[in-house]
Amino acid sequence: MQETKRQKQIGQLIQEELSDIFQRMGFNVLEGGMISIAAVKMTPDLLEAKVYLSMFQIKDQDGMLGRINERMGEIKKALGQRVGKQLRRVPELxxxxxxxxxxxxxxxxxxxxxxxxxxxxxxxxxxxKDTK
Known part of the structure; x- marks a missing residue:
C-alpha cells in the first residue's frame, strides 16, 4: 500500500528532527564511522514510525543498534519536545x-x-587470434 501525503510529511518531519537529535546526542559520528537516518516510514494511523538507519564504517552494527535502543526513552522525549505541537501523539519508534x-x-x-x-x-x- 502506498503512503499518503500526510504519512510522507510526518515521516520527513520525524527524519529531520531525529537527524538533529542524533547529531546532538553524538550518534552521528561514532567509532570512526557515521550514522544517518536513511528513511522514516509511518503507519497509516501515524502512531508508529519505522526508522531506517544507515551505518557507514561501523563494524558492530547490531551492537550500535542496541545502544541506540537503550537510549530510546531519551530520544523519544527529545522528539516529543520538538514535534509535540504538530502531532497529537509522538509515534512509537x-x-x-x-x-x-x-x-x-x-x-x-x-x-x-x-x-x-x-x-x-x-x-x-x-x-x-595472434597465434593462429
Missing part, C-alpha cells in the same frame, strides 16, 4: 538497519569483477 549502502557496494564490486573478467576474456581471445 522502531529502528532498523538500512542495508542499501552495503548492497550498492556489493553491486559495485560485482560490476568491477565482471569488467575485469570481460577484459581478461577479450585479452585472451586477442592472443589466440
Amino acid at each position: 522502531t529502528f532498523f538497519l538500512d542495508e542499501t549502502l552495503d548492497y550498492v557496494f556489493k553491486m559495485e564490486e560485482l560490476f568491477k569483477k565482471i569488467k575485469e573478467d570481460d577484459s581478461n576474456i577479450k585479452g585472451n581471445s586477442d592472443i589466440n
